[in-house]
Every structure is written in C-alpha cells, then in structure tokens.
Amino acid sequence: MAIDRGQFSSRLGFVLAAAGSAVGLGNLVAFPVMASKNGGAVFLLVYLLFVALICFPVLLAEIAIGRHTRRNPVGAFTALSGGSQGWQLAGMLAILTPFMIAVFYTVVTIWILIFLFRTVTGGLDMLATASAFPEMTGSPGIFPWFILLQVVVFGVLLGGVKGGIERLARVLMPTLAVMLIGLIAFVLTLDDAGLGVSYYLIPDFSRFNGGVINAALNQAFFSLSLGMGIMITYGSYFNKNDHIVGSGKMVAIADTSVAFMAGLLILPAIFAFNPETNPDDLSTSSVGLIFTYLPQIFLSMQDGVGYFGASLAAAVFFALVFFAALTSLVSILEIPISYMIDEWNFSRKKAVLVQAVAVTVCALLASLSFGMSPGLTSFIDYGGGTKSLFDLIADTFSEVILPLVGLFACMLCATRWKEGFVDELTDGDATFKGSVLQRYLSFSLRTFVPVVLLFVFINSVAAKYF
Numbered sequence: 001m002a003i004d005r006g007q008f009s010s011r012l013g014f015v016l017a018a019a020g021s022a023v024g025l026g027n028l029v030a031f032p033v034m035a036s037k038n039g040g041a042v043f044l045l046v047y048l049l050f051v052a053l054i055c056f057p058v059l060l061a062e063i064a065i066g067r068h069t070r071r072n073p074v075g076a077f078t079a080l081s082g083g084s085q086g087w088q089l090a091g092m093l094a095i096l097t098p099f100m101i102a103v104f105y106t107v108v109t110i111w112i113l114i115f116l117f118r119t120v121t122g123g124l125d126m127l128a129t130a131s132a133f134p135e136m137t138g139s140p141g142i143f144p145w146f147i148l149l150q151v152v153v154f155g156v157l158l159g160g161v162k163g164g165i166e167r168l169a170r171v172l173m174p175t176l177a178v179m180l181i182g183l184i185a186f187v188l189t190l191d192d193a194g195l196g197v198s199y200y201l202i203p204d205f206s207r208f209n210g211g212v213i214n215a216a217l218n219q220a221f222f223s224l225s226l227g228m229g230i231m232i233t234y235g236s237y238f239n240k241n242d243h244i245v246g247s248g249k250m251v252a253i254a255d256t257s258v259a260f261m262a263g264l265l266i267l268p269a270i271f272a273f274n275p276e277t278n279p280d281d282l283s284t285s286s287v288g289l290i291f292t293y294l295p296q297i298f299l300s301m302q303d304g305v306g307y308f309g310a311s312l313a314a315a316v317f318f319a320l321v322f323f324a325a326l327t328s329l330v331s332i333l334e335i336p337i338s339y340m341i342d343e344w345n346f347s348r349k350k351a352v353l354v355q356a357v358a359v360t361v362c363a364l365l366a367s368l369s370f371g372m373s374p375g376l377t378s379f380i381d382y383g384g385g386t387k388s389l390f391d392l393i394a395d396t397f398s399e400v401i402l403p404l405v406g407l408f409a410c411m412l413c414a415t416r417w418k419e420g421f422v423d424e425l426t427d428g429d430a431t432f433k434g435s436v437l438q439r440y441l442s443f444s445l446r447t448f449v450p451v452v453l454l455f456v457f458i459n460s461v462a463a464k465y466f
C-alpha cells in the first residue's frame with residue numbers, strides 16, 4: 001500500500017500497509033506453483049524454516065535501516081555507509097529491482113483482471129479449458145486492459161484515494177482469508193484431494209535438492225517484499241515509539257499464512273481433478289497451472305450451487321485476488337517514485353507520470369512475449385533453453401537479484417552499523433536488548449544469514465543462466 005511522506009499514524013497502519021504489500025500474487029499465484037514444482041511438503045518445510053530463520057532477521061534489518069535513516073534505499077545505504085559510492089550503487093539496485101518487478105507484475109495482474117471480467121460475463125466454463133490461458137496471454141485483446149489497470153494504479157499513486165484503499169484493505173484482506181478457508185474446505189471434500197494433501201504436507205525427502213533451497217528462499221524474499229527496498233521505505237515512515245519486532249512478526253505471519261492456504265487450496269485441487277497426476281511431472285509446472293485449476297475448482301461447485309452460484313463465487317475470489325495484487329503493485333511502484341521525489345526533486349505528479357509511461361511501455365513489451373512477437377517470445381538463450389523477454393525479467397528480478405540486495409542490507413547492519421541496529425530495534429521496546437531474539441538477530445545477521453544469501457545468489461545465477 002502506498003504511503004505519504006510522513007509517518008504511519010499507528011502501528012496497525014504500518015502492519016496493514018506492509019501486509020498489503022506482502023500479500024499478493026506471490027502468495028496466491030507463485031507460491032502454489034513453486035510448491036508443486038519443488039516437491040510439495042519438502043518445499044513447504046524449507047520455506048517455513050527460511051522465513052523464520054533467514055527472512056525474519058532480514059525483514060527487521062530492512063525496517064530498522066529505513067526507520068533510522070528516514071530515507072529511500074539509496075539515501076539510506078549512502079547515509080549508513082558514510083557516503084560510500086559502492087553502497088550508493090547497491091541502493092540503486094533496490095530502486096531498479098522494484099521497477100522491473102512492477103513490469104511483470106503488471107502483466108500478471110492484467111490476466112487476473114481479464115479472468116474477473118470473463119467470469120462476470122458468464123464465461124467461467126470457457127476459462128476452465130486448458131487452451132483458455134494461452135489464448136488469453138497471446139492475444140491483442142489484452143491491450144485495452146493495460147489502460148484500465150494503469151489508470152487505476154497510477155490514479156491511486158497520484159494520491160487522494162490512498163486512505164480509501166487502506167480502509168478497503170481492512171475489510172477485503174480478512175475477506176480474502178475467510179474465502180480461502182471456505183474454498184479449501186470445499187476442495188478437501190473432493191475425491192482424491194487427499195493425494196494432494198499428502199504431497200503438500202508429508203515430506204518426501206528424496207525430493208530435496210539444491211533447487212528446492214533456491215526456490216524456497218527466492219520465493220520467501222519475493223513474498224515478504226524483501227530485497228527490493230520496500231521494507232526500507234516503509235520503515236522510513238515507521239513511528240519511533242512503535243515496536244519494529246512485533247510489527248515484523250505480524251507481517252511475516254500474515255504473509256506466510258496466506259501462502260500456506262493458497263498451497264492447501266491448489267495442490268489438492270490438482271490431484272482431485274487429475275488423480276493420475278504423477279508428482280514427478282509437476283516439476284515443469286508454470287503459472288498457467290493456477291489459471292487452469294482455479295476456474296476448475298469453481299466450476300466443480302456447479303452441482304451444489306448452480307452455474308450462477310459458481311460464477312459468483314469465482315468473481316468474488318478473482319476480485320479479491322485483484323485487490324491483493326493492486327495493493328502490492330502500488331507498493332512496488334512507490335519505491336522508484338519516492339526515490340525520484342527525494343533525490344531528483346521531482347514533484348509527485350511528475351514522478352508518477354514518468355513511472356506510468358515507463359512501466360506501461362515495458363509491460364506492453366513483456367506481454368508481447370507470449371507469442372504475439374516472435375522476437376520477444378524467443379528473446380534469448382540461456383539456462384539450456386530459449387526464453388522470452390518476460391522470462392528474462394521475471395527470472396532476473398524476482399529470483400537472482402533479491403538475495404543479493406538482501407545480502408547488502410545485512411552486510412550493512414553487520415559491518416557499518418552494529419550497535420545502532422540493536423538500539424534501533426530497542427527503541428519502542430525496551431525489553432528487546434539482551435533478549436534471546438536480539439542475540440539471535442545480531443549473531444545470524446553477522447554469520448550465517450549473509451552466507452546463505454550469498455550461496456543462494458551464486459546458486460541462482462548458476463542454475464538460471466548456465
């Protein structure tokens with residue numbers, strides 16, 4: 001969720017905004033795909049361990065850096081490092097990354113919007129066919145939706161309705177959670193759903209490999225909005241007297257719960273609709289998986305509630321997913337916008353307009369890479385195959401770069417800002433200093449967290465590009 005310069009009025013304001021940013025397509029779309037691809041329960045287990053042991057310290061480090069410096073990532077890195085140019089460059093990466101994420105995130109949000117529209121106009125049965133997704137992504141019919149989405153997104157960013165979005169988030173986010181629970185309960189009643197539950201919850205350690213580690217860490221970073229300047233920027237609006245640690249816990253728990261629920265919905269559905277599914281074949285799953293199974297879940301409700309009832313449920317659900325994506329998209333774009341305002345002295349209006357044009361052009365190009373432009377569809381060869389422009393952006397900026405920026409943030413805390421970091425977290429929470437958690441954070445950020453992040457970064461470069 002976007003924020004004005006100034007401060008969050010309350011701790012809840014921060015938690016809502018940060019959770020609004022964190023809960024998005026990463027949880028609802030990417031997480032179930034990653035879990036099904038990477039061995040189900042082993043992925044879930046490694047993911048949960050990473051969130052608790054690695055990502056939580058990084059989350060607190062980023063919020064603390066932001067609150068201490070009250071600057072955007074470039075300003076923050078520069079200030080804490082005493083004006084070092086190298087660190088300034090590292091900060092720049094935390095501006096470029098959210099921009100590039102916004103590019104592919106825009107494309108996926110548009111798919112959700114189209115699904116919503118098709119459902120509302122009675123086409124749920126068409127969506128449930130295997131060809132619906134490739135036809136949608138590969139046709140020029142998606143262009144008008146760019147205009148609609150960008151008007152909404154940049155309208156929100158220009159100001160005025162942010163308060164409204166925050167109020168809406170208070171109602172819609174819990175509604176999303178309740179609806180997820182209802183859908184899970186429904187899917188679990190379907191025959192053979194149990195096969196998916198076992199795949200998702202009972203670890204088969206023979207499926208564990210280096211790829212699972214990479215995928216889980218990258219997914220956790222993306223989902224928690226880490227390694228891209230968001231939490232630094234949000235931290236810069238965080239009130240001095242509030243607890244960073246307590247708020248960070250709430251954000252991490254909310255985000256992880258939604259991801260967990262999305263997995264518990266989709267993986268059982270895969271097996272319920274295709275009982276012969278061989279888990280080994282799931283390793284090639286892609287985003288299309290969600291866009292095929294979600295309509296099928298709703299369509300299968302027909303027997304109970306009729307076609308209209310099923311379409312209505314689907315429409316409400318897609319609307320909620322769209323809203324979750326919107327709050328995330330707005331938060332992503334806030335980073336380059338606030339950078340331009342702070343460092344280039346742009347007015348908010350100018351910064352928003354420049355971003356709007358830049359993101360729209362790049363997102364249009366990315367959307368052409370689903371068949372409409374052969375050159376962009378087979379854009380580049382790496383990692384043993386031909387990749388599209390969209391793949392290149394998504395691989396690089398949602399996976400490879402995130403652990404690197406996270407590494408920079410903890411190196412800054414560990415080397416240039418040791419004592420200050422603990423003091424910052426103690427502000428607003430006097431019991432923190434000397435606690436077990438404090439000792440864990442100080443130790444982990446100086447030792448194994450950077451090591452794991454470096455390992456995953458190198459591993460991702462090797463796995464993705466070579």
Ligand code: PHE
Nearest residue numbers: 022024025026027222223225
């Ligand atoms: N964390 C959001 C999600 O899971 C996406 C996001 C990425 C938000 C980067 C902000 C920054 O969908």
